[in-house]
Amino acid sequence: MTDVTLAELCIFACSEAFRNNGEVVATGVGPVPRLAASLAKLTHSPELMMTDGEAYLVEQPVPLGPRGYNDRKAAGYLPFSRFFDAAVWTGRRHAMVTPTQIDRFGQINLSQLGGTHQQPKTQMLGVRGFPGNTIYHPNSFFFPSHTSRVFVAGEVDMVSGVGYNPAKRVPGGNYSAVDLRSIVTNLCVMDFGGPDNAIRVVSLHPGVTFAQVQEATGFELIDAVTGETALPDGEALAIIASLDPHNIRASVIKDNPTIGRAA
Amino acid sequence: MTMLDKRMTPAEIVGQLSDGMTLGIGGWGPRRKPMALVREILRSDLKDLTVVAYGGADVGMLCAAGKVKKLVFAFVSLDAIPLEPWFRKAREAGQIEVLELDEGMFQWGLKAAAFGLPFLPTRVGLGTDLAELGGLKTVQSPYADGEVLIAMPALKLDAALLHVNRSDWRGNIHAFGPDVYYDEWFARAAAKTYVSCEQLVDRMEDHYPAEAQANIVERAFISGVTEIPGGAHPSSMPPAYGWDMKAFKAYTDAAKEPGNWAEVADRFVASDEQTYLAGFGGVEAVKALPLPIF
Secondary structure (H helix, E strand, O other), X not given: OEEEEHHHHHHHHHHHOOOOOOOOEXXXXXXXXXXXXXXXXXXXXXXXXXXXOOXXXXXXXXXXXXXXXXXXXXXXXXXXHHHHHHHHOOOOEEEEEOOOEEOOOOOEEOOEEXXXXXXXXXXXXXXXXXXXXXXXXXXXXXXXXXXXXXXXXXXXXXXXXXXXXXXXXXXXXXXXXXXXXXXXXXXXXXXXXXXXXXXXXXXXXXXXXXXXHHHOOOOOOEEXXXXXXXXXXXXXXXXXXXXXXXXXXXXXXXXXXXXXXXX | OOOOOOEXXXXXXXXXXXOOOEEEEOOEOOEOOOHHHHHHHHOOOOOOEEEEEOEOHHHHHHHHOOOEEEEEEOOEOEOOXXXXXXXXXXXXXXXXXXXXXXXXXXXXXXXXXXXXXXXXXXXXXXXXXXXXXXXXXXXXXXXXXXXXXEEEEOOOEEEEEEEEEEEEOOOOEEOOOOOOOOHHHHHHHEEEEEEEEEEEEOOHHHHOHHHHHHOOOOXXXXXXXXXXXXXXXXXXXXXXXXXXXXXXHHHHHHHHOOOOHHHHHHHHOOOOHHHHHHOOOHHHHHHOOOOOOO
């Protein structure tokens, strides 16, 4: 019996998003999504492609944190200078990211909060690659802290990624590749499987109720809960530990709670 | 007759720039930035620049010093320090105009400029706030599909600055490292491109003929070259050296306390490059900085 942390449960749940994706680049930004993509590749989906986080394609996922610079074993090459040509604009990618805000349409924001575009109250990173990612390839999301400040009422402050908001869609544009898949948080797993791609809760983490999730969300959710989010098995936990030798995953969710025990 | 000897001093390079210019800066975030040339700008009276960059401390410093009228960007970040502190201050003070773009649209705009086109079509930007905020227009495909696309305007640059691993005096450059980002497109999008390099050689073919694949952009696009070892500090310049996260941390802390660029410019810009580098342990210390792990 091994203790399982909530972070490990989230990694395991996130890795499911990368199942049956085919030969695409799996990009996980941040420790949990990155470990999830790596876990998926090392278990159910070896066909996934991924980089070392810098420029090389690797067949053996690179562990998180300090390591020897040349420890990565390059099998291919995918620098930023080729990234849009090869991965993003051809749709051969699935990214899992953590925006600052998301709304009921799946619109995301990483750019700014409050104020105006000329003078935001809080300037963040900028839209980065979100507009291109969301119109060209599948995307999923991980949020370590599920609150109504993240899952906002109304719309996000600056729409940095395409969602399913009909009012935002310029007529005649091609939105056929907009494909928002999975949302994993510290409380639950959600998808976009409701009417008009509305967000549904599909599983609750152990001890969490739907009411709790709804309370922490700024818009109405659909209850499509089929059960409890699965705990990772011993094999998955061992792989996660080997990919995260410095236990960076322990710093992702507040207080790093333990959630159960794996056989 | 074309001047083939393109050697210049950093001050001569900055002397070629003028107020109000649109200036592209190569590199990506805290990586491969022509920081010594940026510092030379910071030592000059140059002002009202439109800066076009995948931004890092280059953008932060130019904003902090009040050199930037308008910024064209997709992000400004120091990677391990995600939010660039001085850029953030400038934005939250409403101090600069911006054109915010997706990373892919950005390189598409450089390519449009390189090819002399008014724009290149793309799906990217549709369904987001970018088009409305940036005044970007749409075009419709004239073919049977009739698809409506964003017309990404050319990002024409009056000048571009790059830092490369080596060059000869004719501007035959070599750029190494795992990723050279969009440096070649900055050069082709610009009327004039000025490069600083870690090493200047006389005739590239006499020294490194086997490494010509590192010549990422042709010398016709290079107008001036100058040798500045350590010239990317505090950004990374693989394989020569990594970024200086301690220096970035100090720079970030300075945005809080004292929070006033004039008080810290001496430390992060200094009066000349040698004095600057001496403040961070000298060029040997820079060259010993380990390459970053991602």
